[in-house]
Amino acid sequence: MSFEQQLQQYPQQEIHELVRNATPQRIEQALHRPRLSMEDFAALLSPQLTDDQLEAMANRAHKITKQRFGRTILLYAPLYLSNECHNGCKYCGFSADNHLPRKTLSLDEVEREAKLLRDQGFRHMLLLTGEAPEAAGIDYLETAIKTMKHHCGSVSIEVFPMDTNGYKRMVDAGVDGLTLYQETYDPDLYRQLHPYGPKSDYSYRLAAPERAGEAGMRRIGVGALLGLGDCLTDVFYTGLHALYLARKFWRTQVTISFPRMRPAEGGYQPNSIVSDRQLTQFICALRLLIPDAGLILSTRESSELRDNLLPLGITQMSAGSCTAPGGYGDDDHESEQFAISDERSPAEMEALLRARGYDPVWKDWDSAFLNEAS
Template sequence: MSFLDIIQRFDPQQVGADIMACSASDVERALGAERLSDADFMALLSPAAENHLEELARKASRITRRRFGNTILLYAPLYLSNECSNGCRYCGFSADNRLPRRTLAPDEIEAEARVLADQGFQHVLLLTGEAPRAAGVDYLEAAVRRVRPFFSSIGIEVFPMSRQDYARLIAAGVDSLTLYQETYNPELYAEMHPYGRKRDFAWRLEAPERGAAAGMRRIGIGSLLGLGDFRTDAFFTGLHGRYLARHYWRSLLTISFPRLRPADGGFQPRVPVGDRQFVQLICAMRLWLHDAGLVLSTRERAELRDNLLPLGITQMSAGSCTAPGGYAQGEHEGQQFAIDDDRSPAEFAAMLRRRGFDPVWKDWDAAFQPAAGKGAA
């Protein structure tokens, strides 16, 4: 049974209504539970839980320190291409937007990698739009092999692939996959993706399973906060994470919390997520998934990122640029979204140490990677 089979049992509108109907007593019951039921998770995501935010934060912090200590894994995104054939209404890379399109050549890719490696990064995340003719699987495989000498861990955040293509990239040096479903509401998903390959909801939803089955060491998921009802999407993200953790237990799980940021095209969040609600979602996810890595990017402002450190976050990016060529050439035109924390990696690492956290530049080496295709199902 795939997660698609599970999610089809739920009506998103009813899930949203059930979350909104949760009471203070439901929240108190959930806070007292060691392992949460679906109803408990709903309660912690509900408006009623906002009045219990301090207790929620304390418990999330205790669980995080018990599981992860004071370590924060640092990574950097490396955008290879902003060419895209999808019409996503919310994305700066949308084919509808007029912006300078660029796909990095091999020497440019290596130049970007050298800058990041010189800054200390050992974990890199390669990103593209979805334009198979410009940046397909062949291109990605060549890019991975080009940057492999510089990093101990290489992740991808690109278009969904077959299990065979994931296995091919693992053989080239990839060990982690990040793929956001964007929204778990099929109707909203169809509205937000009017054309392009990304319109296929099921193909995207089941991609993390194909990646895990191919042998990805780490699988990352998330939904775009502000695209629709963020409480409902957070609930389904949590269900998805629990499913992957149970069925593909050889792969580590991470959850990201991307709030929509300004981008070309002018899309505005339909349901803005305030800072208190953002904190609530992160803490609730920690209580739901004790062992998952929780990821926070430079989408968020520096002050908020610093204050979220004790509450459950375990992985963070630093010094990021979301346009191809942004590191070696200082290119910022054609970016996917605007960043809000522009501190350098060294400045960010120094802040972590001042606050009692240990910045981790490397927690994995490609030499440990097992043969592709050995994932558990």
């Protein structure tokens, strides 16, 4: 069964009502389950969750995270290769409708950016592009990855969806991780938000993480853009998606991100506001649902909030981020995808983590671990 087929077994309206109507007693039952069912997970997402119950869930999430991950936080950096894009996404700074400077990095610039990040300590880099195959397609990505791979131990991609062969080419080039947000799991809203361009194909994007798993990707990350639609159902479906991938590709690590929507170029404002309390609740509930998942919090969030959420399940964080192509070397902010909130440098993040009793991890993976040369 594909994930889209499984998704159809959980109608959106039914899930929304299941989450909304959970009673305090039902929530209390879910809090004490050693392993959550999807119905338990829905209860823990409910607005009816009391402050005492949230505190109890946070304590359990902290305990599980400490057992599974210790006191380590993996640090990574996003590296934007291109902001050229043919999609008309209504919420994205890179949308083809927006008039901003367009740029695709040359190979020399790719290597420069990678070297600058390496000099700051990073060994995990996440490559990002828009969707413009003639400017930054699979051939370009292959060459760019080979150009910068020697500067880092792990390369992940957050780019356009590919077929299975495309993902195999990425794996062969040295990519070991994929991040791909569905944006929203509501197909009707998805169509409204993506009126034209290749990204308008909801089903093709939804199945992309499965194709990456079939191609042998070592790490697969999913998430929804919180604020695009009904956050309660989007987080429920994110958990369902992550659990599906973890069971189908049991040798692959699954990660989950929690990007809250921010204002973007073109005047976009989030359709709904996800509060700090809700975000905390979502992170803790997902930790209880999938104890071994990597949970990621980016520099979209403020420094204060990121610091406070550290003990509750987060295992990976970005630092010193720039969302414009070439921004690390040129200090370019005119062509950003979105503005960040936490502007602390990598060194400041490392110091903060150590002061809080955490071990900042710059490298936990290298292709040499596979003994490919033997």
